[in-house]
Amino acid sequence: MAAQRxxxxxxxxxxxxxxxxxxxxxxxxxxxxxLDEKGAxxxxxxxxxxxxxxxxxxxxxxxIYANTLDMLIDWLAAGVxxxxxxxxxxxxxxxxxxxxxxxxxxITSSRLERNPTLKEQVRDLNxxxxxxxxxxxxxxxxADILLYKGNVVPVGEDQIPHVEITREIARKFNNHYPHPxxxxxxxxxxxxxxxxxxxxxxxxxxxxxxxxxNTILLADGPEDVFKKMRTAVTDTAKIRKNDPxxxxxxxxxxxxxRFSSPEQLAGIxxxxxxxxxxxxxxxxxxxxxxxxxxAPLIEKRHYYQSQMDLVKNILLEGEAKANVIARHTMQEVRxxxxxxxxx
Ligand code: SF4
Numbered sequence: 383m384a385a386q387r388x389x390x391x392x393x394x395x396x397x398x399x400x401x402x403x404x405x406x407x408x409x410x411x412x413x414x415x416x417l418d419e420k421g422a423x424x425x426x427x428x429x430x431x432x433x434x435x436x437x438x439x440x441x442x443x444x445x446i447y448a449n450t451l452d453m454l455i456d457w458l459a460a461g462v463x464x465x466x467x468x469x470x471x472x473x474x475x476x477x478x479x480x481x482x483x484x485x486x487x488x489i490t491s492s493r494l495e496r497n498p499t500l501k502e503q504v505r506d507l508n509x510x511x512x513x514x515x516x517x518x519x520x521x522x523x524x525a526d527i528l529l530y531k532g533n534v535v536p537v538g539e540d541q542i543p544h545v546e547i548t549r550e551i552a553r554k555f556n557n558h559y560p561h562p563x564x565x566x567x568x569x570x571x572x573x574x575x576x577x578x579x580x581x582x583x584x585x586x587x588x589x590x591x592x593x594x595x596n597t598i599l600l601a602d603g604p605e606d607v608f609k610k611m612r613t614a615v616t617d618t619a620k621i622r623k624n625d626p627x628x629x630x631x632x633x634x635x636x637x638x639x640r641f642s643s644p645e646q647l648a649g650i651x652x653x654x655x656x657x658x659x660x661x662x663x664x665x666x667x668x669x670x671x672x673x674x675x676x677a678p679l680i681e682k683r684h685y686y687q688s689q690m691d692l693v694k695n696i697l698l699e700g701e702a703k704a705n706v707i708a709r710h711t712m713q714e715v716r717x718x719x720x721x722x723x724x725x
Contacts, residue, residue, distance in 0.1 A: 385423050387620045388413050388530030388574075394450040395725030399597035400672070401581040403460060403591030404640055409536050409574075411461035427467040428530050428704065429457065431697075434479075435523075437475045438516040449654070451650050451693055456600050458693070459682035468700035472526065475701065477629045477708035481525035481715065489521060489547065524548040528568045529708050545573040559718040562715075567714050574699040583641065586615035586633045601683055604673040611669040616661045623660035634661070634668050 390410055392402065406576050409693055416424040437443070454469060462469065472478050486627055494500070494517050504512065520543075527535055534543050552568040561567050580589050583596030590597045598610050614634050620627035629635035629651050638647055646667070653659035672711075716722050 387426045387428065387531060388532040388534045388536060388659040389428050389430060389527045389530045389571075390536050391432045392453065393432050393436050394446060394451045394453050394471075395436070395718040396445070396449040397454040397589050397601050398453060399599050400593065401583075401597065402456075403600055404581045405538050406536065407457065407462070410457075411469075413534075413536065414461075414463060414467050423466070425534065428532070428707075429462060429467050429469045430491075430526055430593040432470045432526065434643055435519065438513065438519050450697075451690070454693060454697060455683055455686045455716070456679075458686050458696070459600065459679040464696045465702055468703040469697060470704040471697065471698040475529075475704050477529055477709045477712045478522070478525055480712060484549050484715065484719070485516060485521050485525050485528075485555070488551050488558075490556070491517065491552075493709050494518065497543050497694045499540055499549065502540065507584060520544045520547040524551045525712050527571055528552055528617065529711050530704070531569055531707075531711065532571050532576050533569045533618050538580055539575060542573050542575075545571060555715075557720075558713075561714055561718040564714065564718075567569065567711070567718050582633045582636050584610060584614045584633065598672065600676060600677070600679055603680065604669070606664065607673050607676070608669040611665045611672075612662075614665060616664075617654075620654075620661065623662075624657045627654040627659075627661075629654045634665055637668050637672065638664075641668065646671075664703060 383429065386512040388410075392398075392406065398407070408426065411431065413425045414427040418424050421670060429455065433446055433450065436446065457469065458464070498519060500517070500519070503509070507509065523544050524547060527545075527549070535541075535548070537545060545713065549570045551572045555568055561569070582588065583594055584598070585588045585594065585596040587594055598607055611634070614637075616634055617627040617629070617632045617633075619625070632654070634656070635650065638650055642650065650659060650667070651663060654664065
């Protein structure tokens with residue numbers, strides 16, 4: 383059986399944080415390297431730098447290239463291998479915009495207005511009004527995924543409604559425009575929920591986000607990690623060192639659950655509850671475990687920062703590969719839609 387294709391992406395917002403790492407990057411790398419019992423790759427992975435998506439919430443493009451390279455360096459440092467997974471910018475593959483336009487005809491504006499992720503964004507970003515392109519964000523995302531015929535989309539739970547819109551568009555296109563040779567042009571991609579889809583922000587808010595200023599960056603060295611960890615919200619009922627605490631309400635404990643060993647976690651849980659562990663020592667241990675995991679990424683980051691021509695070439699090569707797939711899909715789309723016929 384041919385490998386299933388995974389298409390996933392991020393907006394180029396510059397350096398990435400731990401939330402990006404546990405919520406997406408880690409699982410991208412696992413999928414990229416996953417082999418079946420015969421040693422064949424289970425997935426074919428493609429990673430998109432969603433620069434058009436940036437424009438749905440901000441018109442500023444000044445730093446977009448620098449942010450793209452910064453983010454790409456974090457991807458490479460975390461283990462994205464461009465030989466296995468082409469990396470490319472949405473804006474450099476013109477077919478994204480073309481397919482987005484055609485898909486816009488297949489969905490109603492009321493369906494898009496009902497999208498719960500959109501409502502959440504409007505609330506989180508305090509948006510008073512929304513540009514037309516933002517309402518169509520999930521349609522552009524459908525074009526991103528289906529242009530490469532992605533069968534699997536790794537997502538956090540908040541993104542599931544978007545994948546559902548992609549599935550609806552694929553279904554509608556396939557029903558309405560059967561291809562004379564291959565029949566259905568698009569697969570209906572399945573969402574694949576990542577295990578640690580969300581990491582709490584240092585302030586205890588629902589997620590890490592640069593705009594909320596509650597992040598630990600993947601590029602942060604041990605000193606910075608500890609400095610930031612000191613600000614993390616803990617159990618507010620544990621005021622003195624020896625007060626018994628409740629790890630289940632503590633942000634730091636949620637980080638331990640991801641970055642500490644099961645033995646350490648059990649010990650922290652017991653010692654917090656008994657009052658024998660103070661929050662400062664607990665945070666020190668948490669920061670040390672995070673830094674241990676980040677150390678190889680930081681080393682690789684330094685390497686790529688010293689090889690910027692290599693990083694730029696990785697992007698251009700990824701875009702050349704993506705272009706071949708995108709052109710092929712659009713030929714099928716035009717044939718199925720009878721667009722461009724001359725007889
Ligand atoms: S001891 Fe650790 S787990 Fe317990 S409240 Fe303090 S920081 Fe949280």
